[in-house]
Amino acid sequence: MPAGEGKRHDGRAVAVSARIGVWLIGARGNVATTAMIGAHAIAREATATDGMVTERAPLTDLDLPAVESLVFGGHDIQAGSVVETAERLHERNGVPDRDTLDAVRDDLATIDDRIVTGTARNCGRTVAEIADDAAFDDETLSIREIVERIRADYAAFREDESLDRVVVVNVASSEPMPTDPDQYDSIAAIEAALDADDPLPASALYAYAAIDDGHPFVNFTPNAANALGGIQDLAERENVPHMGRDGKTGETLLKSALAPMFAGRNLRVLSWEGHNILGNRDGEVLEDDANKAGKLQSKGGVLDEILDDDIHNRVRIDYTPALGDWKTAWDDIRFQGFLDTQMKLQFTWEGSDSALAAPLVLDLVRLLAHADAQDEGGLQPHLASFFKDPLGVDEHDLSRQFERLSEYVDRHTNAATTEVETENSP
Amino acid sequence: MPAGEGKRHDGRAVAVSARIGVWLIGARGNVATTAMIGAHAIAREATATDGMVTERAPLTDLDLPAVESLVFGGHDIQAGSVVETAERLHERNGVPDRDTLDAVRDDLATIDDRIVTGTARNCGRTVAEIADDAAFDDETLSIREIVERIRADYAAFREDESLDRVVVVNVASSEPMPTDPDQYDSIAAIEAALDADDPLPASALYAYAAIDDGHPFVNFTPNAANALGGIQDLAERENVPHMGRDGKTGETLLKSALAPMFAGRNLRVLSWEGHNILGNRDGEVLEDDANKAGKLQSKGGVLDEILDDDIHNRVRIDYTPALGDWKTAWDDIRFQGFLDTQMKLQFTWEGSDSALAAPLVLDLVRLLAHADAQDEGGLQPHLASFFKDPLGVDEHDLSRQFERLSEYVDRHTNAATTEVETENSP
Amino acid sequence: MPAGEGKRHDGRAVAVSARIGVWLIGARGNVATTAMIGAHAIAREATATDGMVTERAPLTDLDLPAVESLVFGGHDIQAGSVVETAERLHERNGVPDRDTLDAVRDDLATIDDRIVTGTARNCGRTVAEIADDAAFDDETLSIREIVERIRADYAAFREDESLDRVVVVNVASSEPMPTDPDQYDSIAAIEAALDADDPLPASALYAYAAIDDGHPFVNFTPNAANALGGIQDLAERENVPHMGRDGKTGETLLKSALAPMFAGRNLRVLSWEGHNILGNRDGEVLEDDANKAGKLQSKGGVLDEILDDDIHNRVRIDYTPALGDWKTAWDDIRFQGFLDTQMKLQFTWEGSDSALAAPLVLDLVRLLAHADAQDEGGLQPHLASFFKDPLGVDEHDLSRQFERLSEYVDRHTNAATTEVETENSP
Amino acid sequence: MPAGEGKRHDGRAVAVSARIGVWLIGARGNVATTAMIGAHAIAREATATDGMVTERAPLTDLDLPAVESLVFGGHDIQAGSVVETAERLHERNGVPDRDTLDAVRDDLATIDDRIVTGTARNCGRTVAEIADDAAFDDETLSIREIVERIRADYAAFREDESLDRVVVVNVASSEPMPTDPDQYDSIAAIEAALDADDPLPASALYAYAAIDDGHPFVNFTPNAANALGGIQDLAERENVPHMGRDGKTGETLLKSALAPMFAGRNLRVLSWEGHNILGNRDGEVLEDDANKAGKLQSKGGVLDEILDDDIHNRVRIDYTPALGDWKTAWDDIRFQGFLDTQMKLQFTWEGSDSALAAPLVLDLVRLLAHADAQDEGGLQPHLASFFKDPLGVDEHDLSRQFERLSEYVDRHTNAATTEVETENSP
Ligand SMILES: NC(=O)c1ccc[n+]([C@@H]2O[C@H](COP(=O)([O-])OP(=O)(O)OC[C@H]3O[C@@H](n4cnc5c(N)ncnc54)[C@H](O)[C@@H]3O)[C@@H](O)[C@H]2O)c1
Ligand SMILES: NC(=O)c1ccc[n+]([C@@H]2O[C@H](COP(=O)([O-])OP(=O)(O)OC[C@H]3O[C@@H](n4cnc5c(N)ncnc54)[C@H](O)[C@@H]3O)[C@@H](O)[C@H]2O)c1
Ligand SMILES: NC(=O)c1ccc[n+]([C@@H]2O[C@H](COP(=O)([O-])OP(=O)(O)OC[C@H]3O[C@@H](n4cnc5c(N)ncnc54)[C@H](O)[C@@H]3O)[C@@H](O)[C@H]2O)c1
Ligand SMILES: NC(=O)c1ccc[n+]([C@@H]2O[C@H](COP(=O)([O-])OP(=O)(O)OC[C@H]3O[C@@H](n4cnc5c(N)ncnc54)[C@H](O)[C@@H]3O)[C@@H](O)[C@H]2O)c1
Ligand code: NA
Ligand code: NA
Known part of the structure; x- marks a missing residue:
């Protein structure tokens, strides 16, 4: 099959005239860059749409904004550029390949002009070290001032690019969790924290600014952001669709597919050891135990929810530079079956981390834009399958998600059909 | 948790007075023997019920016959005894362990008295070689006569043991597939074949006799048996519940859990290589390509149904004596995702083959007895999750099954509740 | 092959009349217990000698003490007994099996009478917690007094059992490394430390007492013991054979077999990740980072010595109770070959830890007794293959070892032959 | 490290003025093409020399011809070109990468002019199907005439390129083994077979022509060629250095590194299962059982030689197109240790087949040219480590090889030193 002819749908969506803005927090990172490369490569018919959930049946029946209609911009805190990240991804991992990179290099350069400095406030020591994009003086501003600045960046993007809608997606580095997140469980608590210059992490500031201004928001990271109760209340009040957290792309995806098998067969899981090795910037940041804590937490829920056994469940994440952006997860599962027999399953999953994550970013943007167009505010439980820790959803069984x-x-498609039928009926 | 206290339900079912007969075709084999060891060890509280689907919620709410109420008998064609098979399983595989074996040895000896010689007619060269139980002269009888004999064996078991119901389960060796199975797609065709002494395989004779006489029937093997259209029609006509075929215990179970993950994420599977090594008698019989063909066929459907990609899908089954009754499956899956990136999953599954299969045999007996008690004849699509090739069901996604x-x-439980409520309402 | 007929040599060694004492530090532990079970099971012809290096050619030509001639005793610091450890090993791991255990239970009970309380001085918090054998008041004694007590225990064993020779083997738990081990690099420094009640760890006290009294000594653990320079000097002065440290039984064994392959083919190893999971007491002790440090150090040298590449080399050791005494090592090796191509090797090693270690303990006892009989004192470089960190040897290539x-x-065999020939020549 | 600065030695060898011709049988194949890409990329300093044995110590001390001095030509029987093969290798496998390919494309095009049509005589059905290079009419020529033609091709190459020496390397497809190879165990038998137009396979014709004309010869394939006794005698008589057979690049390499570990530790190997999947042309040809037989035979010897156990040893080679030129070997090894405990090792090896093989081709050319310059004719046992089935060598332990x-x-280096010293002495 020639590249670009993949499983593309019939072009209907392309007709949708809306221009959708995608504002990426962490825009010069691997996931963001890969999403932008992919969207433009699809638009230029230089690649297929494998890996995009919104490009398989029955989702192709939804009236989603076309991939071609997406316009990208964003915040970052490290110097550099999307083009540089793309080159590095090509050199070190072979994804994208050279032809694809060549096809979209100019598109990426255009995006680079729309990326502005964000805030690294309360993101921990390791992130502070990489925050070499000097323009934004975090030290002197109050967090209220930072929020205003972010708000203005969102608005300018919308205005400058004449966008119908802006979806904000957090794909920035993992932050340390705030101490006692429950303290932020109401809108009032959030507002008070903002007033008091409380150590709210950057993710919460980006999320607050987005939702308060009516921009749909996706938290693809394990960060606090919209996981805080007060932000969720705000989204309810403002009727803004949002979802998170932490994209489910590897080991946790497999857990959510495999654990129901053990449960359904009444096989008692005794231990589930997961060892992840990865070599990219994300891996480097996760070397820092503070930043790793949130990741481990969001990975932890799946097994507990699906299996009611009291299992020994450990997840290791180690940084191995030789792997580049590739991630290898090795899992060892011991379980007890009939006649108290102990048996096991071991798997090795090897994927390009960003190639797994990026299409989901595009899917989520399209689906949140759809929800927004339908006035469906608040959390979006039907998007649970995309996240390690789906906010507001207890269901972790992948098939049920x-x-x-x-x-x-x-x-939505029956409603549409019904309406159409109704309209056509005499 | 002390052995025997597992996840047992509250004892309600034990109260059911019914005596259920379980007639096993291949009664001296590993799966049959392990099922009998397990049932008696559970009855003697010498083991837990892990691995039994009917012992997990919500199935524990169904009014199923108690494991303790099951009475075993069966056909086989090799000399030897259940006690000997049990000893060998203990020596070579450690399952059952010595304590469990000691606890049930006398029970097994009692069962041995109820095992009679079956037929190896048209089961292929390899099975013929192991058929050293000399009493039943296959060579001289017509297949009509063989059927009568089987029929009489079922009836005698029911009578001798004062059983309320007999469920027949085929756990005999894999046979070669009959040539052109479609020729047997009506009751008339089956009857004509019986009259003409046509080379119908033994499994079909056992199935015909069971269903024609109203005994619920389970085909745990890849054999023709009730997969033939004519036998299915007969079960409809006689309103006898039956299901099959080929218990789903290892690699195929995993395929049915994992393939939906690839499909749901629009990850294009390019190849799925499966290599199984096992060291038991079943492995020895499957060394014979004729007998292996049916097995490969029943394993083949899962991926085709779930993935619409045109994938390279190969399954190897190799006999490695050192493994005893343990089976190792190694699978290598290559898939293509975003930006045409090729990635992979590999897994190794190591289980005691019979310990995986045996509890399902007990589950199926209980569930078929239940269906029979409810007058639910014909195929039982709600039992699809138990089979590699669920007869009459296209759904292979494990979670949906x-x-x-x-x-x-x-x-059934709501109906019960409703009835009760109705009864109690004024 | 019937148990016990294995690869046993011709019985010549059995004729050797010497009674060899084996004094095990950590005698109630898994390795010690398995070694004693094995030696007695071999003596009773209840098992084969697979796994013993001294039972393969050409070592069978050496004039070694017979396995049957070994007499066991030792120190431990936890209450309990060898019989209890043996029962637990059987229950949890299936090694030994019940028949073997039954065959040697009485032998083990006899050994139990020869096990006395040792010292847990400076073995760290975790070991202190398991030291519930109350008779030996560590708190009040000076370390000189402790040494005297150990000395007396060795002497009493020799006397009571009328032994020709006692070999002391340290198979106790891993201790934390002493701070700055180089401070103990002379006999004088050791003596001064003993006088000053310096925090020398228990392993050094056991080693000092053994070597100073002329007992050959084996350090099967990563502990300081005879790795200290002063102890090595003492062994030279006293001409006592000794060797260590840390038995090479699993992952490191594989590294020493595989790394030479990469070196010999000029394949540049970029990273070697090792993840070990184990569920026994040793694993529990190694959960404590202080105790783990020594282990990681002794595991670390192999790759550095064989590969001159600057590789990313990480070893994880995690405690997973479900595994019991079984250990699974998963290693992931990335290497660069021709045309800068990155490739990989992954392996999974699954062994019963004690079944791998115990035969080596017997081998080392026999070989040290041999050296002692030949007056070959000091380190024994020809035993390098047995150790992760062979004292005094730089060679880590397993085949060269x-x-x-x-x-x-x-x-030794040519010398023997030559002598014989000389004797016979006219 | 910048490409090209790898582990290159000091340039001394480059000074050697000799022009060495490398005549590749199967010149348009993957291994040949990769060797030529690599040699030219090294010459152009576009890549490092990782993977070349002759570029590691102490081989760098030998006076070998420089990689830069190698001049390539060869035979093939399929149409196409080296440039096309190189493009396909880049597209499908990423090896070489685009920059390397660009650096050497012109060099490859020059080589293409030196590739002439060979013979597919007696290479089996599958090879016949790919033999679409129409110029050489195999059907009408006698095999004597074919030999003369090959002889002339070698001579012309030497003359046209003004070469000091031509080394012939067989890297053509696997052929079916000749019936009863022992019939060719003398020079006379070979000559008679040539006279009688006997079905000698092509590899034997290429080998005969090379050796009879004094060209050093390498058999990198499992083919008969110089494995025939008569050819070996001829090489002795003509004093021509030669070696084979079947390059040891993957699973067998690992076996020769790992089996000595089991032997040395007296661990009894019970079964060694190897499953290879690969997706290149070689894999396609090996789908044909006739062609696979020789491969399985040359892979078979290693374990038998190293382990004297009677092990269950099976090797599967399956063609999986999605893998391209990458090969995955999965091996499962069960062994028995102390107390009759069964344990296991499993490994997965994933390499680019041609990137593993190609550097060895260059090594062998350099080492055979060296032997030839030293007048060392006949088999070259010091090259055993390069081959699965080293002709004339029983040693399979990799480290000993x-x-x-x-x-x-x-x-050679001591001799050289000695000579030099002698020369310089007064
Ligand atoms: N790759 C995956 O498969 C995957 C899956 C789930 C979640 N995630 C999460 O997605 C996030 C991004 O992953 P990645 O691989 O692209 O990492 P990355 O390190 O390549 O990119 C992160 C980017 O965020 C920027 N950044 C950090 N803090 C910021 C801040 N406060 N404001 C603005 N920009 C900031 C960094 O400079 C960097 O450019 C991580 O949190 C990761 O845990 C990734
Ligand atoms: N163990 C599993 O995980 C599993 C899973 C799915 C299906 N199965 C199927 O279950 C069946 C039994 O497996 P097993 O491991 O117990 O095999 P087994 O070889 O141990 O037992 C089969 C028994 O059937 C007997 N037999 C053969 N032909 C017969 C006949 N015509 N009539 C009566 N008895 C006959 C044999 O003598 C033997 O005792 C096989 O067909 C196998 O493919 C097993
Ligand atoms: N394959 C292997 O099992 C293997 C390989 C290499 C090294 N080792 C080392 O061998 C040692 C023993 O391993 P194990 O699995 O038998 O552990 P274990 O925990 O089962 O046994 C250790 C025993 O030592 C005793 N002990 C602890 N400190 C002591 C002290 N100061 N004096 C006397 N006794 C003491 C403990 O009470 C326990 O009975 C460990 O250091 C381990 O790292 C084991
Ligand atoms: N790749 C490895 O790691 C490896 C290792 C050991 C041995 N080998 C052997 O090396 C050989 C080459 O492997 P490859 O991967 O390059 O295969 P390939 O199929 O890519 O190349 C073989 C080439 O030989 C040509 N050929 C076939 N028969 C011929 C004949 N009679 N005369 C001249 N040319 C002929 C084919 O047309 C093809 O171009 C195979 O025999 C393979 O088994 C390869
Ligand atoms: Na599922
Ligand atoms: Na070796």
Whole structure:
């Protein structure tokens, strides 16, 4: 199959005239860059759409904004550029390959002009070290002032690019968790914290600014952001669609597919050891135990929810530079079956981390834009399958999470059909 | 947790007075023997019920016959005894362990008295070689006569043991597939074949005799048996519940859990290589390509149904004596994701083959007895999750198959509740 | 092959009349217990000698003490007994199996009478917690007094059992490393430390007492013991054979077999990640980072010595109770070959830790007794293949280490032959 | 490290003025093409020399012809070109990468002019199908005539390129083994077979022509060629250095590194299962059982030689197109240790097949040219480490094979030193 002819749908969506802005927090990072490369490569028919959930049936029946209609911009705190990140991804990992990179290099350069300095406030020591983009003086500003600045950046993007809608996506580095996140469980608590220059992490500031201004928001990271109760209340009040957290792309994806098998067969899981090695910047940041804590937390829930056994469940994440952006997860699962027999499953998963994550970013943008267009504010439980720790959703069984997505599609396509039928009926 | 206190339900079912007969075709084999060891060890509280699907919620809410109420008998064609098979399983594989074996040895000896010689007619060269139980002269009888004999064996078991119901389960060796199975797609065709002494394989004779006489029937093997259209029609006509085929215990179980993950994420599977090594008698019989063909066929459907990609899908089954009754499956899956990136998953599954299969045999007996008590004849699609090639069911997604089982339970427990409520209402 | 008929040599060694005492530090531990079970099971012809290096050619040509001639005793600091450890090993791991255990239970009970309380001085918090054998008041004694007590225990064993020779083997738990081990690099420094009640760890006290009294000594652990320079000097002065440290039984064994392959083919190793999971007491002690440090250090040298590349080399050791005494090592090796191509090797090693270690303990006892009989004092470089960190030897290539062992055998068997020939010549 | 600065030695060898011709049988194949890409990329300093044995110590001390001095030509029987093969290798496998390919494309095009049509006589059905290079009419020529033609091709290459020496390397597809190879165990038998137009396979014709004309010969394939006794005698008589057979690049390499570990530790190997999947042309040809037979045979010897156990040893080679030129070997090894405990090792090896093989081709050319310059004719046992089935050598232990290579270097560098010293002495 020639590149670009993949499983593309019939072009109907392309007709949608809306221009959708995608504002990426961490825009010069690997996931952000890979998402932008992919969107433009698809638009230029230089690649297929494998890996995009919104490009498989029945989601292709939804009236989603076209990938071609997406306009990118964003915040980052390290110097450099999307083009540089793209070159490095090509050199070190072979993804994208050279032809694809050549096809979109100019598009990326254009995006680079729309990336502005963000804030690294309360993101921990390791992130502070990489924050060499000097223009934004974090030290002197109050967090209220930082929020105003972020708000202005969102607005300028919308205005400058004549966008119909801006979806904000957090794909920045993992931050340390705030101490006692429950203290921020109301809108009032959040406002008070902002007033008091409390050590709210950057992710919460980006999320607050987005939701307060009505921009749909996706938290693809394990960061606090919209996981805080007060931000969720704000989204309810403002009727802004949002979802998170932490994209489910590797080991946790497999856990959510495999654990239901053990549960359904009444096989008692005794231990589930996961060892992840990865060699990219994300791996480097996760070397810092403070930053790793949130990641381990968001990875932890799956097994507990699906298996009611009291299992020994450990996840290791180690930085191995030779792997570049590739991640290898090795999992060892021991379980007890009939006649108290101990048995095991071991798996090795090897993927390009960003190639797994990036299409989901595009999917989420399209689906949040859809929800926003339908005035469906608040958390989006039908998007649970995309996240390690789906906010507001207890269901971790992957197939059942997919069911919810299908049901959402059914609801919207049947409604459409019904309406059409109604309209056409005499 | 002390052995025997596992996840046992509250004892309600034990109260059911019914005596259920379990007639095992291949009764001296590993799966049959392990099922009998397990049932008696559970009855003697010498082991837990891990691995039994009917012992997990919500199935524990169904009014199923108690494990303790099961009475075993069966056919085999090799000399030897269940006690000997049990000893060998203990020596070579450690399953059962010595204490468990000691606890049930006398029970097994009692069962040995109820095992009679079956037929190896049209089971292929390899099975013929192991058929050293000399009493049943296959060579001289017509297949009509063989059927009569089987019929009489079923009836005698029921009578001798004062059973309320007999469920027949085929756990005999894999046979070669009959040439052109479609020729047997009506009751008339089956009857004509019986009259003409046509080379119908033994499994079909056992199935015909069972269903024609109203005994619920399970085909745990890849054999023709009730997969033949004519036998299915007969079960419809006689309103006898039956299901098959080929218990889903290892690699195929994993495929049905993992393939939906690739499909749901729009990850294009390019190749799925499966290499199975096992060291038991089943492995020895499957060394014979004729006998292996059916197994490979029943394993083949899962991926084709779930993934619409045109994938390279090969399954190897090799006999490695050192493994004893343990089976190792190594699978290598290559898939293509975003930006045409090729990635992979590899897994190793190591289980005691019979310990995986045996609890399902007990589950199926209980569930078929339940269906029979409810007058639910014909194929039982809610049991699809138990089989590699679920007869009459296209759904191979494991989670969705489990859903069907839950829905069945819901139907029956709500019905019960409703009835009760109705009864109690003024 | 019937148990016990294995690869046993011709019985010549059995004729050797010497009674050899084996004094095990950590005698109630898994390795010690498994060594004692094995020696007695071999003596009773209840098992084969697989796994013993001294039972393969050409070592069978050496005039070694017979396994049957070994008499066991030792120190431990936890309450309990060898019989209890043996029962637990059987229950949790299946090694030994029940028949073997039954065959040697009485032998083990006899040994239990010869086990006395040792010292847990300076073995760290975790070891202190398990030291519940109350008879030996560590708190009140000076370390000189402790040494005297150990000395007396060795002497009493020799006397009571009428032994020709006692070999002391340290198979106790891993201790934290002493601060700055180089401070103990002379006999004088050791003596001064003993006088000053310096925090020398228990392993050094056991080693000092053994070597000062002329007992050959084996350090099977990563502990300081005879790795200290002063102890090595003492062994030279007293002409006592000794060797260590840390038995090479799993991952490191594989590294020493595989790393030469990469070196010999000029394949540049970029990273070597090792993840070990184990569920026994040793694993529990190694959960404590202080105790783990020594282990990681002794594991670390192999790759550095064999590969001159600057590789990323990490070893994880995690405690996973479900594994019992079984250990799984998963290693992931990335290397660069021709045309800068990155490739990889991954392996999974699954062994019963004690079954791998115990035969080596017997081998080392026999080989040290041999050296002692030949007046070969000091370090024993021909035993390098047995250790992760072979004291005084830089060679880590397993095959070359085996060569040295063969050369030792050659030297001794040719010498013997030559002597005989000389004697017979006119 | 910048490409090209790798582990290159000091340039001394570059000074050697000799022009060495490398005549590749199968010149448009993957291994040949990769060797030519690599040699030219090294000459152009576009890559490092990792993977070349002759570029590590102590081989760098030998006076070998420089990689830069190699001049390539060869035979093939399929149409196409080296440039096309190189493009395909880049597209499908990423090896070489684009920059390297660009650096050498012109060099490859020059080589393409020196590739002439060879013979596919008696290479089996599958090779016949790919033999679409129409110029050489195999059907009408006698095999004597074919030999004359090959002879002339070698001579013309030498003359046209003004070469000091031509080394012929067989890297053509695997052929079916001739029936009863022992019938060709003398020079007379070979000559008679040539006269009688006997079905000698092509590899034997290429080998005969090379050796009879004094060209050093390497058999990198499992083919008969110089494995035939008569060809070996011819090489002795003509004093021509030659070696084979079947390059040891993957699974067998690992076996020769790992099996000595089991032997040295007296661990009884019970079974060694190897499953290879690969996706290149070689894999396609090996789908044909006739062609696979020779490969399986040359892979088979290693374990038998190193382990005297009677092990269950199976090797599967399966064609999986998605892998391209990458090969994955999965091996499962069960072994028995102390107390009859069964344990296991499993490994997965993933390499670019041609990147593993190609540097060895260059090594062998350099080392055979060296032997030839030293008048060392006949088999070259010091090169055993390069081959799965080293002709004339029983030693399969990789480390010992490497020892032999080191000893060869020692002999030659000490000799050189001695000579030099002698020369310089007064
Ligand atoms: N790759 C995956 O598969 C995957 C899956 C789930 C979640 N995630 C999460 O996505 C995030 C991004 O991953 P990545 O691989 O692209 O990492 P990356 O390190 O390549 O990119 C992160 C980017 O965020 C920037 N950044 C850091 N703090 C910032 C801040 N406060 N404001 C603005 N920009 C900031 C960094 O400078 C960097 O450019 C991480 O949190 C990661 O945990 C990734
Ligand atoms: N163990 C599993 O995980 C599993 C999973 C799915 C299906 N199965 C199927 O279950 C069946 C039994 O497996 P097993 O491991 O117990 O094999 P087994 O070889 O141990 O037992 C089969 C028994 O059937 C007997 N037999 C053969 N032909 C017969 C006949 N015509 N009539 C009566 N008895 C006959 C044999 O003598 C033997 O005792 C096989 O068909 C196998 O493919 C097993
Ligand atoms: N394969 C292997 O099992 C292996 C390989 C290499 C090294 N080792 C080392 O061998 C040692 C023993 O391993 P194990 O698995 O038998 O551990 P274990 O925990 O089962 O046994 C250790 C025993 O030592 C005793 N002990 C602890 N401190 C002591 C002291 N100061 N004096 C006397 N006794 C003391 C403990 O009470 C325990 O009984 C460990 O240091 C381990 O690292 C084991
Ligand atoms: N790649 C490895 O790691 C490796 C290792 C050991 C041995 N080998 C052997 O090396 C050989 C080459 O492997 P490859 O991967 O390059 O295969 P390939 O199929 O890519 O190349 C073989 C080439 O030989 C040509 N050929 C076939 N028969 C011929 C004949 N009679 N005369 C001249 N040319 C002929 C083919 O047309 C093809 O171009 C194979 O025999 C393979 O088994 C390869
Ligand atoms: Na699922
Ligand atoms: Na070696």
